[in-house]
Amino acid sequence: MPITILVICCSLWGCGDSGPSGETMALGQEVYNRPASCVTCHQSIGQGQPPQFPPLRANPSVVSDDTERLIKIVTHGMSGPIEVKGEKYDSVMAGLGNQLSPEEIAAVLTYVRNNWRNEASEITAEEVRAVQAKYPDRKLPWTVAELDGLPADTAQAGGAHEAAEADTSDPIAWGHALYNGAAMCATCHQPNGQGIEGAYPPLAGTPWVTGDHNRLIKIALHGISGEIEVLGKSYSNEMPGQGGLLTDEEMAATLTYVRQAWGNEAAPIYADQVAALRAKYADRHEPWPGPELAAVDNVSPLTNVRFRRIDMSDIPEGLHLNTPEFDALPVIDEGEIESNYFDTTKIAGHHEKDALFAVVFEGELEVPAEDQYHFALEGAGTAVLVVGDEAVVNQPDIKSKWLNKKATKLMSPGTHQVKLYYHQGVGWKNLKASARADSVSRTKWAITPKPTNDMQLSNPNYLLVPERDEPILLRGRFEGLGHLGMAVGHPLRVNYAYDFSRSQLTRAWQGEYLNAAAVWLGRNDKHMGPEGSDALDLTTRQPVAILASLDADWPGPVKVNQSPEGYEFIGHRVVDKLPVFYSKFFDGVLSDRSVPQTGSLTRTLEVNSPEASNTLVALLAEGAKIEDLGQGTYQVDGSYRVVVDASSPLPEIRRQGDRDLLVAPAAWEDVSIDLPSWILSHTELEPQSPGHRATWAWEYQWID
Template sequence: MIRPWFILTAVLTAPAIAQDGGQLYTTYCSACHAENGMGATGGQFPPLAGSEWIKDTPDRAIQIVLHGLEGPVEVKGQPYNLAMPPQGAVLPDDQIAAILTYVRSSWGNDAGKVTPEMVTKARAATADRAAPWTAAEILKLHPLPKTPSPLKNLTSRVYHGKWEHLPKFDELTAENYEEEQDGIISLKHAGRKDFFGMVWEADFIAPGDGEYLFRFSCSDGGRVILDDQVILEVHGRGPMNGARTVACIEELKGGSHSFRVEYYEYDGDEGISLTWSGPDGKFSGALTDTVFQRPTEAPSIPVEPTAGRAAIFRSFIDGTTPRGIGIGFPGGVNLVYSADNLAPELLWTGPFVDAGDQWTGRGVNPTPPAGENVARLSQTPAFPIQARFEGYELDPAGNPTFLVRIGDTHITDHYQPAGGHSFKRTLTSKGESTTILISETLPVEPLEDGWQIGERITLQIGDAHPILRNNRLYLELPSSGATTLRYTLK
């Protein structure tokens, strides 16, 4: 789904008919959350399979889709900081319901059906909201269901001392002993900030047979022991910033396993983080009351066309309006369509976009085009003021068709690659004739078979009727029929 977050990078608008939630998810959500719901790009995106955000009430996920989400969020014991733009203005209620129904009933999820009426009611309840949700805000309204800890009979012991390496705790005398009834590993009983160590022991109750993933990080050092075998260890002194995080996969039988965690803190910031996930992602969570932080430097996450299919990037893009929709075609020609001005505003060649900062920094800054020599065609509305954006559709190759309505006149604006650094744009009208702005910011000169726009763009317009006025190039669209343009970038 949706990058919960849930993260939507594409939008669908289609006739209000029965919707296939699985097909909608594959087309519009799997690029971020993966077809198996485990999160794309090696887990850079939050998973939906087994996600606690999907369980019980559907209102939590509905509100995130409608209004978006910003700020840190934790999913299945892991922290994320991704941009989820609001989709309520462009995604209809029946499609939100179909997608969420599919997500809530797939990959081991067993939550109930979401109906269009539920979405309509949720939309009306927050119709005045203008800003995206934060995790704290949405969880205040719709708290997450509590997941019982798999650690049973958990105890903790506290030791005092200055260690830069793990001591032999069993040869030392503990300063304090506690029974941790909540099954959560915490430093709350340490009694000091520096120069101490702790040992926790418990029974880890594996809910089923299969592979279990454990992630461990701490400041300063420690280790995890499962069934009397060391499975994870952090040495020396250092911060809990993600760079010292270690992980492993263990094959376990369902049932009880002995579990021990040893930890020491020299001085400075203290912290310990341990998370787990079970077979097929059905079970997961944090075993500690804190979770590790990811490295502060955003990783590079290039978004590029794959397998001959265009790439769609719907987030905040530098150089265009807030509702910019990026399209990267196979062959290395790219554009950004503004859903506010109803026009292709930016064109460039080479790499499409690098979403590393946007998808791991939650959109602090707009994402710039990754290529060079970006050309701006326009920056004002292309149609009369009463024109309205009605969403877009993707064909099987990922090529978009944008939908525009001007009163009773309907216009489709389709884009597809045309070989090399070229793409075709086909405008089809049904209703009354209208005039559309093509270019306004670059010098325009006529050619024998088209127009030269700036130094890098040539435009072929076929039998269309061009109008050049004060260096602004317009086309007159007929009341019915198609007009095909071909853009070529040097």
């Protein structure tokens, strides 16, 4: 028996070849699985992520004898379209030569060449050094044409060479080319700036990009490490600095592009700003800690902030703020505010909804150079903002209930005294104030604090909890929705959110409902998200569509704050304490109603139309993978099931791109149109006119 085993081992691995050492494989595995390294894109077992990141598992290119090609790719990166096992991939891989030593590159290449059914020779550190010595000045990723030894004009050159050919006089065009090429930003943050959730944060719509320009330059120069929060999601992968890769001019162009792409609106960044920070931190060689840079968002431009709370128990008729009579009123509390914000939440009595509340804040604003400053006050109550001796924002009548005032003032260099009078009677004590200089950025300097989770949860009034049989219907801004939508919280602890612009139910979740501090504290200037768990991101595509044919592709996702073709949101009415949403749908009306159950949510779509289209189809679910479990039950991404009502047409699973869609055709019935007149007034339909109705009903069930 021992002889038999020896023969088998020799036949499989070769008696004289021991393969890579355990030490080399261990180092390669450690390098491969480092944060922001190979594993993020190519995954833990080398399966990749189509259509962006190719697999390394059972990949002929990985086990090729052309080891110089592999070393060049890992050292400098690669761009351009490639094909692996019949699948096409076209993205930029960032080079790791400035992060990994020759020993680490050799080990990680050896590891992937001898793992996941791969088997190939070991690559040594000496081989890596020899290849790198041939290209000491190489900065750009290799194109596929270069790696294949083809002339550059016989294949697509890719983004790396687009940067070299771009018009450097246009910073946006140049920055776009650099972003997708030499700067290699698109590799992680993606060409659309959306990043990869859980790995690389988005650049679109985040203050990390549009906010403090010095912070953004520091990140680009030196990198960032540690956990940060971007648009409500946590990210902890380390980003390497690009200071050694890009000149001051290239970095300024790249950052200007990202600050003005994908809906971002922020001031340009200039080469002299980059140069100044590069010189200031010339001795820095490690990434900036994320929490340290995040604190930039929470720094007030004010210093030496004090407050006086005024006794309003006996006020004369017609009293106005910022008058000698008001300043003469008794003071019931005073002190300093360490955060240097004009922060009403630090003052006793702020949470007393039924009490009169008046306070005078004072602080100092340092102005480094002459500049136009834009001041704004918004909230419940009335206020006056005094800079120096001038009331720049002035709403002094204490009988006023709502505040929304702006003003601009040319500020001279130096220290300016700032005073804020604020009064609110019965109701929420909410105030938002800001001061912004033209030369800084378009991000507002908040001089009142932004709502935080601790601030929200410290007051139970902010955490909305449905009680008994009374659902809560809250209009506002919610994660994933446009400017306006509605979130419904139910006592059964099943909640959902509806996007008015898209006319679509986009999210459902269980447990706690919402924290409404964004409404009460911030005047709804940030998007609220679910407080509970098991959130289902259902879809951002339209709920029903008239297709060119029943097997035609479904329309793509609907962008934020846009409506699908043929749609116009009309409004909602409450039936049995829950909303029914109505939208004009071409010549007809779409109604959408959801009813929470224990552990599930039932949904009914209904189209009333003068014509019965034979290509009308409804979208019941969308996911990366939908499985047919039989008897009208379908499982979506392993997280929830869709159970179709027996009265509704059976759907089919349709693969479209990298997504599965569960779609069902219409089953029309002849009816008399019976809808409220205020809904019909948005259409050409007449009450009780003959028409047609199609109905779909199904249930979302969470999987335990």
